[in-house]
Amino acid sequence: MFAFVAWMAFPGDGALAQTGRDASTVSALSRACRGDFAMACGALLALDMDRMRPVAAQAKARESCEAGSPLACTALGLLLADSDPAAAQSAYARGCDGGDAAGCYNLAALHWRSGDPVLRASAVTMFFDTCDRGIGAGCTALGEAHASGDGVERDPRKARQRFRQACDAGHARGCGLLADGYRAQRDFARAAPLFAQACSGGDAFGCLQSGFALEDGRGIDADEARAAIAYERACNAGLGDGCASLGFLVLEGRGTPANKRRARGLFDRGCYLPRSSMAGCVVYGDMVRDGVGGPRRADVAVRAYERACTEGEGLGCARMGEAFAEGRGIRASDGLAKRYRARACELGHAEACGSPSP
Secondary structure (H helix, E strand, O other), X not given: OOOOOOOOOOOOOOOHHHOOOOHHHHHHHHHHHHOOOHHXXXXXXXXXXXXXXXXXXXXXXXXXXXXXXXXHHHHHHHHHOOOOHHHHHXXXXXXXXXXXXXXXXXXXXXXXXXXXXXXXXXXXXXXXXXXXXXXXXXXXXXXXHHHHOOOOOOOHHHHHHHHHHHHXXXXXXXXXXXXXXXXXXXXXXXXXXXXXXXXXXXXXXXHHHHHHHHHHOOOOOOXXXXXXXXXXXXXXXXXXXXHHHHHHHHHHOOOOXXXXXXXXXXXXXXXXXXXXXXXXXXXXXXXXXXXXXXXXXXXXXXXXXXXXXXXXXXXXXXXXXXXXXXXXXXXXXXXXXXXHHXXXXXXXXXXXXXXXXX
């Protein structure tokens, strides 16, 4: 439900991410670190960590954490999160105890995921605290909890307030969820700029929805070229719907040059990613079956149709019925052809309902 967040700067200061890695900042932090100011060592580590090898980064974070930098303890937790969750939790706790709000949020996220009622209750308390201290992710977590009634009272108004706080604090997911509430109310004029803001902040869902708004002109002037950019960002972030939506634009040459080979690759990728477009799976199957944008592969087409059908796409089931009836890409079977056509009909694909029995 909740993602981990990177560290913040010293208590009472702004976000470290906003400090920037300019020469004067690095020089000042280096002097302070050499003067045994542990907070400065942690801040310097935060600026340099993505340039360091993992082992070296862990060693430096551990050293600075032991020297008293809560910022470095939170950084250490992030570095250990995948390899040693228990050690990461301990590091977050040290960061939190030392006053680093991001450490508190990450500790809360671990407690929430544990499923333990006592730990989840403490997580809610920490989400309130971190939200009030300016951690946007904490506000988003509270908003999601209020939206679902999980751990707190269900209250859509409070959920929206927390999403607004999160968005104002720069948490992209909060902007996306705030926008989605407006979209559900068909207030597209408010939703569109918030989805664009979420996308700019790196939220894949925001990019996808921003693409929809730009393609259809909902709450914003239609702009298929910008829609293609938004879809590509969603696709690159791992949303299958983004790949498929871009695939349709590329296939038809809308907002981007037409390219059947590229479109086929996008439909292929989108079919098997999370949040996949099953309509895109069917189009991919059709392109592979007919040799559009690449070689004919009837067996690959069948796999795409099967996935679409399994995920509830009636046209995918209808295509499976055709494949079994014709023995294309799979062994012919009149019984299975009939079964898939019946399933397509159940899923609302009207043409399958009138298909003759093989």
